[in-house]
Amino acid sequence: MTIQIGISACVLGEPVRFDGGHKASTFCLQHLRSLVRFVAVCPEQAIGLGVPRPAIRLQRDAAHNITLVQSRDPSVDHTSAMLTYTDRLLPELARLSGYIVCAKSPSCGMERVRVYDDAGQQLGKIGVGVFTRRLMQYYPWLPVEEDGRLLDPALRENFITRIYACHDYQQQMQDGFSVAKLVNFHSRYKFLIMAHSPTAYRELGRLVASARLFDMAELSQRYLTDLMQALKNIATRKLHANVLQHLQGFLKKSLTYAEKQELTDLIHRYRQGFLPLMSPLTLLTHHLRQYPNQYVAAQRYLCPYPEQLGLRA
Numbered sequence: 001m002t003i004q005i006g007i008s009a010c011v012l013g014e015p016v017r018f019d020g021g022h023k024a025s026t027f028c029l030q031h032l033r034s035l036v037r038f039v040a041v042c043p044e045q046a047i048g049l050g051v052p053r054p055a056i057r058l059q060r061d062a063a064h065n066i067t068l069v070q071s072r073d074p075s076v077d078h079t080s081a082m083l084t085y086t087d088r089l090l091p092e093l094a095r096l097s098g099y100i101v102c103a104k105s106p107s108c109g110m111e112r113v114r115v116y117d118d119a120g121q122q123l124g125k126i127g128v129g130v131f132t133r134r135l136m137q138y139y140p141w142l143p144v145e146e147d148g149r150l151l152d153p154a155l156r157e158n159f160i161t162r163i164y165a166c167h168d169y170q171q172q173m174q175d176g177f178s179v180a181k182l183v184n185f186h187s188r189y190k191f192l193i194m195a196h197s198p199t200a201y202r203e204l205g206r207l208v209a210s211a212r213l214f215d216m217a218e219l220s221q222r223y224l225t226d227l228m229q230a231l232k233n234i235a236t237r238k239l240h241a242n243v244l245q246h247l248q249g250f251l252k253k254s255l256t257y258a259e260k261q262e263l264t265d266l267i268h269r270y271r272q273g274f275l276p277l278m279s280p281l282t283l284l285t286h287h288l289r290q291y292p293n294q295y296v297a298a299q300r301y302l303c304p305y306p307e308q309l310g311l312r313a
């Protein structure tokens with residue numbers, strides 16, 4: 001099953017913006033496109049706004065109701081049309097494993113969208129695009145990221161990690177959720193979760209241990225939502241080093257003293273910022289090939305997404 005990623009059509013290079021332009025993302029077009037199937041959506045075009053079209057913006061009234069109105073003539077209100085379209089579309093997006101939205105847009109923006117009051121005064125970058133707000137409410141587990149933030153290597157790596165984890169979970173459960181499948185999935189993700197959030201690692205462990213107390217549908221959604229929330233935390237050098245040490249522990253009976261020292265030293269220098277993650281990770285995987293350990297080899301931490309993306313380098 002190919003990974004399907006929703007994307008604002010303008011980020012995929014389609015000239016659908018209000019001024020006839022686009023916001024093509026090099027990363028999406030040149031790196032991700034060969035690995036995933038993009039599902040392009042332009043909500044403004046879909047509700048019948050042409051190209052070019054008058055600019056629109058978010059407006060907040062005294063009762064804090066947010067509407068999507070034409071910037072030059074706020075009496076032209078697109079809120080109802082946008083909500084109707086979005087609510088009709090959302091059930092069709094159930095197979096998505098992630099969504100890349102265009103930043104700052106009153107329809108697609110994920111955060112920090114400008115909001116204005118009735119008099120046209122700016123209230124600040126406090127809004128969320130009308131389409132994307134609904135999307136995130138409907139699929140609380142879905143990894144959503146903005147095009148601009150994908151330029152940041154740490155945020156990009158984090159988003160791709162979540163996409164692949166989400167897709168893996170969807171694939172494992174596509175024929176039906178079961179506690180046995182959940183236990184198997186969770187055991188493969190333990191160290192990846194630990195690298196992102198030791199707290200979530202403990203909480204998710206408790207959730208899985210008490211799985212039989214829950215309604216299955218509720219548990220499935222809760223696990224995925226909590227997992228995605230956990231992976232949203234950026235894995236720091238300190239957390240990675242901690243995971244690497246744990247993994248090294250599985251090899252303590254196999255490695256010679258010199259091999260242990262070498263790996264310990266690489267992990268230490270990585271933690272201090274002198275080496276990239278790939279240095280201790282490469283040596284660790286080399287030892288794992290020499291001294292196979294089924295449990296460790298199955299850990300998604302070792303390969304959370306295709307190597308060709310080069311994100312850990």
Ligand code: SF4
Binds near residue numbers: 009010017045108
């Ligand atoms: S930001 Fe969204 S609504 Fe605006 S042009 Fe891009 S896809 Fe269309």
